[in-house]
Amino acid sequence: MAFLLRSISRSADGREIVRTSKVSDDLLKVGRDPECDIRLNDLAVALHHATIEQVSATRVGVSAEMGMSIELDGSNTQFGQIDLAIGGTIKIGPFLLRVMPPELGGEDVPIVIQRADSAEVLDKFDTRRFALQSVMPGKRLMAWSLTLAVLAIFLVWPIMSFYQNRDQADRMAGGFHPDSLWSTGALSQSHAALGSNCQACHVTPFEPVRDNACKTCHVSVHDHADLSRMQRATPQLGGLRRIQQSIGTWFGQTPGRCVECHTEHEGPQQMVATPQQFCADCHTDLRARLADTRLAAASDFETGHPEFQPLVLIQWDGNAPRFERVALNRRPLEQSNLKFPHALHLGALGGAAQAARANQLGARLECASCHTPTQDGTRFERVDMERNCGSCHSLSFDENGGTIRRLRHGSPEQVIADIRGLYRAGGPAFPPELSPGARGRPGDANQVRAAVQFARARAGVAARGERAIHAIFSAPRGTCYECHNIVAPPPGTLNYRIRPIQFTSRAGPGQPESGRYIEHGWFDHRAHQLVQRPGQRREEGSAACLSCHTGVRTSQRAADLLLPDLQSCRACHGGERTRLPVPSTCAMCHDYHMDRGVPAELLRQRTRGQRRPSTVAAACGGRR
Amino acid sequence: MASRGLRTGLGDGTAHESFLRYRRYRWFKIAAILSLLLVIVYLVVDVHPRHNGGSWLGYGLGTIGAGLIVWLSLLGIRKRAMTRGRWSLKAWTSAHVYLGLALIFFGTLHTGFQFGWNVHTLAYVLMMLVILSGVYGISVYALLPQGLSDSRSEMTGPQMIEAVGSLDKQIQISAQPLSDEDSAIVLGSLGEDPFGGGLWSRLTGSHPRCGNMRALEIMRVRHDDSSGKEEQAIEQVLQLLEKKAAALQRLRGYIRRRALLEVWLFVHIPLTFVLFAALTAHIISVFFYW
Numbered sequence: 001m002a003f004l005l006r007s008i009s010r011s012a013d014g015r016e017i018v019r020t021s022k023v024s025d026d027l028l029k030v031g032r033d034p035e036c037d038i039r040l041n042d043l044a045v046a047l048h049h050a051t052i053e054q055v056s057a058t059r060v061g062v063s064a065e066m067g068m069s070i071e072l073d074g075s076n077t078q079f080g081q082i083d084l085a086i087g088g089t090i091k092i093g094p095f096l097l098r099v100m101p102p103e104l105g106g107e108d109v110p111i112v113i114q115r116a117d118s119a120e121v122l123d124k125f126d127t128r129r130f131a132l133q134s135v136m137p138g139k140r141l142m143a144w145s146l147t148l149a150v151l152a153i154f155l156v157w158p159i160m161s162f163y164q165n166r167d168q169a170d171r172m173a174g175g176f177h178p179d180s181l182w183s184t185g186a187l188s189q190s191h192a193a194l195g196s197n198c199q200a201c202h203v204t205p206f207e208p209v210r211d212n213a214c215k216t217c218h219v220s221v222h223d224h225a226d227l228s229r230m231q232r233a234t235p236q237l238g239g240l241r242r243i244q245q246s247i248g249t250w251f252g253q254t255p256g257r258c259v260e261c262h263t264e265h266e267g268p269q270q271m272v273a274t275p276q277q278f279c280a281d282c283h284t285d286l287r288a289r290l291a292d293t294r295l296a297a298a299s300d301f302e303t304g305h306p307e308f309q310p311l312v313l314i315q316w317d318g319n320a321p322r323f324e325r326v327a328l329n330r331r332p333l334e335q336s337n338l339k340f341p342h343a344l345h346l347g348a349l350g351g352a353a354q355a356a357r358a359n360q361l362g363a364r365l366e367c368a369s370c371h372t373p374t375q376d377g378t379r380f381e382r383v384d385m386e387r388n389c390g391s392c393h394s395l396s397f398d399e400n401g402g403t404i405r406r407l408r409h410g411s412p413e414q415v416i417a418d419i420r421g422l423y424r425a426g427g428p429a430f431p432p433e434l435s436p437g438a439r440g441r442p443g444d445a446n447q448v449r450a451a452v453q454f455a456r457a458r459a460g461v462a463a464r465g466e467r468a469i470h471a472i473f474s475a476p477r478g479t480c481y482e483c484h485n486i487v488a489p490p491p492g493t494l495n496y497r498i499r500p501i502q503f504t505s506r507a508g509p510g511q512p513e514s515g516r517y518i519e520h521g522w523f524d525h526r527a528h529q530l531v532q533r534p535g536q537r538r539e540e541g542s543a544a545c546l547s548c549h550t551g552v553r554t555s556q557r558a559a560d561l562l563l564p565d566l567q568s569c570r571a572c573h574g575g576e577r578t579r580l581p582v583p584s585t586c587a588m589c590h591d592y593h594m595d596r597g598v599p600a601e602l603l604r605q606r607t608r609g610q611r612r613p614s615t616v617a618a619a620c621g622g623r624r
Numbered sequence: 625m626a627s628r629g630l631r632t633g634l635g636d637g638t639a640h641e642s643f644l645r646y647r648r649y650r651w652f653k654i655a656a657i658l659s660l661l662l663v664i665v666y667l668v669v670d671v672h673p674r675h676n677g678g679s680w681l682g683y684g685l686g687t688i689g690a691g692l693i694v695w696l697s698l699l700g701i702r703k704r705a706m707t708r709g710r711w712s713l714k715a716w717t718s719a720h721v722y723l724g725l726a727l728i729f730f731g732t733l734h735t736g737f738q739f740g741w742n743v744h745t746l747a748y749v750l751m752m753l754v755i756l757s758g759v760y761g762i763s764v765y766a767l768l769p770q771g772l773s774d775s776r777s778e779m780t781g782p783q784m785i786e787a788v789g790s791l792d793k794q795i796q797i798s799a800q801p802l803s804d805e806d807s808a809i810v811l812g813s814l815g816e817d818p819f820g821g822g823l824w825s826r827l828t829g830s831h832p833r834c835g836n837m838r839a840l841e842i843m844r845v846r847h848d849d850s851s852g853k854e855e856q857a858i859e860q861v862l863q864l865l866e867k868k869a870a871a872l873q874r875l876r877g878y879i880r881r882r883a884l885l886e887v888w889l890f891v892h893i894p895l896t897f898v899l900f901a902a903l904t905a906h907i908i909s910v911f912f913y914w
Binding site for chain 1: 672673674676677678680738740741742743744746781782785796797799800802803804807808810811814819821822823826878879882883886887889890893894895896897898900901902904905908909910911912913914
C-alpha cells in the first residue's frame with residue numbers, strides 16, 4: 001500500500017519538470033511544513049493543512065485540519081472520499097492534487113501535484129488596468145443610458161402627459177404634471193392658480209399662445225380702439241424690428257396678441273408696465289396715418305406729450321351747456337354760473353377763517369373742508385351746498401316755536417313763496433267792522449274808515465315782503481346772489497330765476513358721459529397726499545394740494561380752471577428713461593383697454609395695497 | 625492659397641507649437657472678441673420685460689449656441705483624420721478650445737440669468753459641465769504629464785508591475801517558515817491588488833484597506849514580540865513588505881496621475897451626448913408650448 005507522488009512544476013522558460021516519489025504509508029500529511037509528506041510551498045497553505053488516508057482498497061479519504069478547508073471535485077468541504085475507480089481532484093490553496101485510479105494490477109495510488117495558474121493572478125498584473133477605463137463604466141454605456149433617460153423624462157413623458165390630459169381641465173387643475181418640467185418660470189401672481197395647467201394657455205402644440213385662450217376667462221376686456229383704425233394707425237416698422245416682426249409672423253406670432261404685453265413665466269410678480277415704445281410706435285405721429293384723429297401726438301411724457309386738454313364748459317346755449325376740450329395753456333374758463341372765490345375761502349384772515357374757527361373746522365378752511373376724495377382715490381365727491389357751505393352760508397330766515405325755517409335751496413319759486421308767506425303772516429288783524437255778522441262800531445263811516453286803514457296796513461306789509469324778495473336775489477348781499485347768477489324777473493313780477501350750475505364732473509343735462517375733465521388719463525390723488533417736489537420741502541394737507549393746484553390761493557372767481565398743467569407734473573414725472581425722480585411710462589396714467597372705469601393698473605395696485613399715499617419715496621429715488 | 629497653405633504646413637512641422645498657442649493665440653483672440661461683443665450687445669439691447677431666452681436676442685444666442693455645440697462635438701469625428709495647414713487638426717482643436725470657452729457667454733447670456741428646476745436649466749448645466757470638464761482636461765494636460773514621468777522613476781508601467789510581482793514571489797518564499805497565523809497575515813499582502821480600489825481610490829490615491837500596509841503594521845509588532853529563528857524569518861519578510869510598500873506607492877502614484885488625466889473624458893464625452901438629448905428636449909419643448 002503506497003502513494004505515488006508526481007509533482008509537476010514549470011521552469012522559467014515554461015518547460016515542464018516532473019519529480020516522482022513514493023510514500024509507503026496509507027496516511028499522507030499535506031501542508032507547508034517541511035515534515036509533511038506532500039509539501040505545498042505557498043502561504044495560502046497551512047503548515048499542516050489536510051490529511052489523505054486510504055480507507056479501503058477502493059476509497060481514499062481526505063480531511064482538512066481544524067479551521068482549514070479544501071476543495072474536493074469543485075466543492076468546498078472539510079472532508080470527503082474519493083472513489084479510486086474514477087479518481088478525483090483536491091484543491092488546496094493554489095495547488096491541485098489529482099488522485100488517479102491505480103494502474104491495472106497495481107495498488108499504488110498515483111497523486112499528481114500541480115500548481116494551478118489562477119486567472120486572478122494573471123488579471124492582477126494586466127497592464128490594461130493602468131487605464132482609468134478599467135474601473136469605470138464604459139463611456140458609450142454612460143452616454144446611451146443617460147441620453148435615453150433624459151429623453152424619456154424630459155421629452156417623451158411630458159408629451160405623453162399632454163395628449164393624455166388634453167381637454168381635461170379638471171385633471172390639470174392641480175398636482176404635478178410632467179409638462180411642468182418645461183416651465184421656464186413661475187406664472188405671474190394673478191395667474192398663479194394656472195401654474196399646473198400648462199394647457200390653459202398652450203392649447204395647440206407648436207402654435208403660439210392665441211388671444212382666444214385669454215378670452216376664455218377675460219370675457220369683458222375692451223379693445224384699445226376700432227380694429228380697422230388700429231390697423232391703419234400702425235406704422236411700418238423699420239430695420240431690425242421689421243425683420244423681427246416678419247420672422248415672428250412667419251412663426252405664427254402675429255403682432256398685437258395679448259401676450260405681447262402680458263408676458264408670462266417671469267416669476268411670481270405683477271404685470272410689468274408696458275414699455276413706452278409700445279404706445280409710441282403709433283402715437284408719435286398718429287395723424288400722419290389717421291388724419292381724422294383728435295388725439296395729439298405723444299411719444300414720451302417728458303419730451304413729447306401735448307398739454308392737458310380738459311373738457312370744459314365753455315359756453316351756454318340758453319340753458320344747455322356746451323363742453324369743449326381746451327388745452328390748459330389756452331387758459332380756459334369754466335362757465336359754471338357759480339360764484340366762488342377760492343382765495344377768499346382759503347385765506348388765513350377774514351370771514352371764512354373766522355367762520356372755520358367758529359365751526360371748529362380749524363384755524364382756517366382747508367381743501368379737505370369741502371373736497372372729499374372718492375373711494376377709488378381718483379376723484380372727489382360732489383360739493384353739496386347744505387353739507388359743505390351751509391354751516392357758514394346759512395339759509396335760515398325765521399324761527400317758529402324753536403324751529404329754524406330755512407330757504408329751500410335749488411327752488412327759487414319756493415323761496416319767493418316762503419318770503420311772501422312770512423310777511424303775510426306778520427300783517428294787520430282783520431277789522432271786525434269788515435266781517436259779516438261781527439259786531440263793530442255801527443255806521444258806514446266807521447266801516448269805510450276801517451276798510452281804508454286795513455288796506456293801507458296790508459299794502460305796507462306786501463311792499464316789505466317784495467323788498468325782501470328783491471334783496472335776496474340782488475346785489476350786493478343777496479343770499480342767492482352771493483353764489484349764483486340771477487335771471488332778473490320780467491317787469492312788474494317777482495319771478496327771479498337762478499342760472500343752472502354745471503361742471504364737467506357733475507351729472508346734468510348735456511353732461512359728457514365720462515364726467516371727468518381729463519377724459520383719457522387718470523390721476524390718483526391718494527398717491528399724492530404727501531408731496532415732495534425735487535429741491536423743495538415735503539408738503540402735506542392743503543399745502544400738498546396747493547403745490548400742484550397753484551392758482552387756488554389767488555383765484556377770485558369760480559371760472560378759473562385750477563387743474564395743474566403739464567409743466568407742473570413734469571417737475572417730478574419724466575419719461576420712461578429720465579433723470580427726474582419718477583420715470584413714467586404711458587401706462588401710469590393711461591389704460592390700454594379703453595373703458596370708463598378706473599385703469600386696471602391703479603385698481604390692481606390698490607387692491608394689493610401697494611398704492612402709496614405719498615410721492616416721497618419716488619422723489620427720493622425709489623421706483624414704483 | 626495653396627502655396628500659402630503649404631508654407632504654413634511646413635512651418636508647423638519645423639517647430640512645436642501647442643494647439644493652445646496656435647498662430648499666436650489666433651482663436652483665443654477671435655473667441656475673446658466675440659464674447660466681448662456679445663456682452664456689449666447684451667448690455668445695450670433693451671429686452672422687455674427682461675432678458676430671456678424667448679426674446680429676439682435670446683433666440684439668436686440660442687441658435688448660435690446650439691450650432692456651436694454641434695460644431696464643437698464634431699471634433700470627435702474630425703480628430704480621427706490628421707491633416708495640416710489652415711484647417712489642420714491643430715487649428716481645429718485650438719478653435720474647439722477657445723470657441724468652447726466662448727460658448728459660456730453664448731449659453732449664459734441666452735438664459736438671461738433665469739434658472740429653475742426645468743429642462744432648460746438642465747441643458748445649461750450639462751453644457752457647463754461639459755465645458756468645465758474640458759477646461760479641467762486642458763489644465764491637467766498642461767500640468768500633469770511632467771509629474772507622470774517623475775512618478776515612474778524612469779520605469780514603464782509593466783516594469784512597475786513586474787517589480788511588485790517579483791517582490792510577491794520573494795515574500796512567498798521568505799514567508800514559508802512562518803506560522804499559520806503569520807502566513808495568513810502575509811497572505812494579505814500577497815492578495816493585495818495593486819490596481820485595487822474604484823474611481824475614488826484612483827483619484828485620491830487613498831487605499832486605506834491596503835493588505836500590504838496592514839501586513840506591514842502587524843508584522844512589525846510581531847517582529848518586536850518574536851525571537852530566535854522566527855524573528856529572523858519575520859525580519860526578512862518585513863524588509864520585503866517595506867520594499868513592496870514603496871513599489872506599490874510608486875505604482876499607485878502613477879495610476880492616480882493617469883486617472884486624473886483621464887477622468888475628464890468620462891464627463892466630457894458622455895455628457896456631450898446627454899447634452900444633445902437635453903438640448904433636443906429643450907428646443908422641442910420651447911416650440912411645443914410656444
